[in-house]
Amino acid sequence: MIELKEVSLEYQNGTLALKDINLHIGQGELVYIAGPSGSGKTSLLKLLMGMENPTAGTVTVLGKSLTNAKPRKISRIRRKIGPVFQDLKLIPGRSALENVLMGVRFLNFSWAKKNENALIAIERVGLAHKAYSMVENLSLGELQRVALARAIAREPKIIIADEPTANLDHDNAVNIFNILSSLKNQNITVIVATHATHLFDPKENFTLIRMDQGSISIEKRFCSNGERDIDTQMHQRSIRVERRGDV
Amino acid sequence: MKNFISNIGYFFKEARRICRTNKLSNVFTFLGTTLVLLLLALAVAGWSVSSRLVFMLEREAEVSAFFHNSISQSEAQALAGQIATFDGVLDASVIDEAEAFNRMEDILADEAGVLELFDENPFEAYIEIRIKPQKVSQIVEKLNNLPQIESVRDNKDILDQLSSLTNALSAIGYLVVIAVGITTIIIISHMIRQGIYNNREQINTLRLLGAPGSFIGLPFVLVGMLITISAGMLALGIALLLILYSYGRIGSTLSFIPLPVKSELMLIVTTVLVSVSVLLGILGSVFGLSSITKKSSPSS
Ligand SMILES: Nc1ncnc2c1ncn2[C@@H]1O[C@H](COP(=O)(O)OP(=O)(O)O)[C@@H](O)[C@H]1O
Ligand SMILES: [Mg+2]
Numbered sequence: 240m241i242e243l244k245e246v247s248l249e250y251q252n253g254t255l256a257l258k259d260i261n262l263h264i265g266q267g268e269l270v271y272i273a274g275p276s277g278s279g280k281t282s283l284l285k286l287l288m289g290m291e292n293p294t295a296g297t298v299t300v301l302g303k304s305l306t307n308a309k310p311r312k313i314s315r316i317r318r319k320i321g322p323v324f325q326d327l328k329l330i331p332g333r334s335a336l337e338n339v340l341m342g343v344r345f346l347n348f349s350w351a352k353k354n355e356n357a358l359i360a361i362e363r364v365g366l367a368h369k370a371y372s373m374v375e376n377l378s379l380g381e382l383q384r385v386a387l388a389r390a391i392a393r394e395p396k397i398i399i400a401d402e403p404t405a406n407l408d409h410d411n412a413v414n415i416f417n418i419l420s421s422l423k424n425q426n427i428t429v430i431v432a433t434h435a436t437h438l439f440d441p442k443e444n445f446t447l448i449r450m451d452q453g454s455i456s457i458e459k460r461f462c463s464n465g466e467r468d469i470d471t472q473m474h475q476r477s478i479r480v481e482r483r484g485d486v
Numbered sequence: 487m488k489n490f491i492s493n494i495g496y497f498f499k500e501a502r503r504i505c506r507t508n509k510l511s512n513v514f515t516f517l518g519t520t521l522v523l524l525l526l527a528l529a530v531a532g533w534s535v536s537s538r539l540v541f542m543l544e545r546e547a548e549v550s551a552f553f554h555n556s557i558s559q560s561e562a563q564a565l566a567g568q569i570a571t572f573d574g575v576l577d578a579s580v581i582d583e584a585e586a587f588n589r590m591e592d593i594l595a596d597e598a599g600v601l602e603l604f605d606e607n608p609f610e611a612y613i614e615i616r617i618k619p620q621k622v623s624q625i626v627e628k629l630n631n632l633p634q635i636e637s638v639r640d641n642k643d644i645l646d647q648l649s650s651l652t653n654a655l656s657a658i659g660y661l662v663v664i665a666v667g668i669t670t671i672i673i674i675s676h677m678i679r680q681g682i683y684n685n686r687e688q689i690n691t692l693r694l695l696g697a698p699g700s701f702i703g704l705p706f707v708l709v710g711m712l713i714t715i716s717a718g719m720l721a722l723g724i725a726l727l728l729i730l731y732s733y734g735r736i737g738s739t740l741s742f743i744p745l746p747v748k749s750e751l752m753l754i755v756t757t758v759l760v761s762v763s764v765l766l767g768i769l770g771s772v773f774g775l776s777s778i779t780k781k782s783s784p785s786s
Binding site (some may be wrong): 290329347389 | 492688697698
């Protein structure tokens, strides 16, 4: 459902942000992308949303190729994604609820469903009491939760979240991670770029993509009996460690 | 479609918000558009008054064809019938000597006594031909080619002037319509562009969320249409008041000017202004919107 084949991304200024990446993500998978600042996490997520075009290779999302796709086609795919941008991209001058609604207005839901989804999502991120506050009056942590609510309310096939807990305290961050990993049970693919590797939900199976200077290595982690550890046997069998290109 | 209907409320709210965020500039747009459309209204009114005038004058356009004395009354009638079939001839009829005399009496009115100085009727019979003034040259040439016709008297100079006046008037009319059209489209599309620029972050976000161009653009089209149409209504109101006022004044002081019927004139001005402002509102908005669609590359 998400497939990257030999993908590279070089920015106009010559920065090689992604190097020869091969990646497959299945429906309903929970994927964490970890790595230091500047390692290419955001660039990878941007490719998945058609915000950047790969300079080499092919990107396929939900079975549709994004390479040289027309704007209309990209829009159609984006409608099935719930994005949480690193810079949030909330719309100023509006309430939290209005911001969430802005993400669903043009989706093919009934009028009632749009409103219902928005309210439920706001509640789910614990902001029901701030639903009618202007975004200007919310804290950074609250804004991050509004952005997540906007993504969830869209009933997307994929959630793509770029450092969604960067400004949250521990409790709130755990809360966000719980929400994100619970989405997996609704068969939503959840892709989260984060530094907070210590917050990974121990009760979930997930894929960990480690990024370093534009290259990735992939580990699949499975939990057994509530205790998570890397099953070395599984590890050896199922992990394809990709480390191509110059480092 | 279902989506469109459920979003109508949102589109209007957005349109109001867009209007408010750039209030001063939009007020100027509104006033500018009103003035331009008022100009159009006045041009339409002026055009319909003068075309009425020209129509009245054209009805008077005629040439007189004098035929040989040898021709009998019935031959003259047949000749008139033949001339009536010429292209550009409205009708042709024989005016005999007696009628020619009577007409001159009518024209001279009080001074008709002068005619009594003649021993016998000094007037000749002729064929009076009412024509379309634009066709005068061709018609006169054709008449001269007829063997029965001795001479032709035309008021070609006057007729030529009349038809060049008509042409000039319609040229000015078209020019005004084109100028108004272009000006309005420029004003409105510039306003839309400004609105798009002011809302570029929101537009960008909506695009990243996968909103279709129509969803993003509709509020802006709405703003363009609402401003143009309301400017059109204001211009119409002013124009109608001006017409009422002028009819009051001209009607009494310059009563010889053949004005069109007041209600007809008002109907014409209303029809033109309403349809033109709706059309220009849509066109202006669409031109303005093209700056959204052009920019919809994936990296935004
Ligand atoms: N628009 C851009 N133009 C040029 N270079 C960029 C751009 N965006 C990111 N980069 C560079 O690409 C590399 C990867 O950046 P990014 O994907 O944002 O990493 P991360 O999200 O892991 O911090 C960095 O070296 C960054 O400076
Ligand atoms: Mg980043």
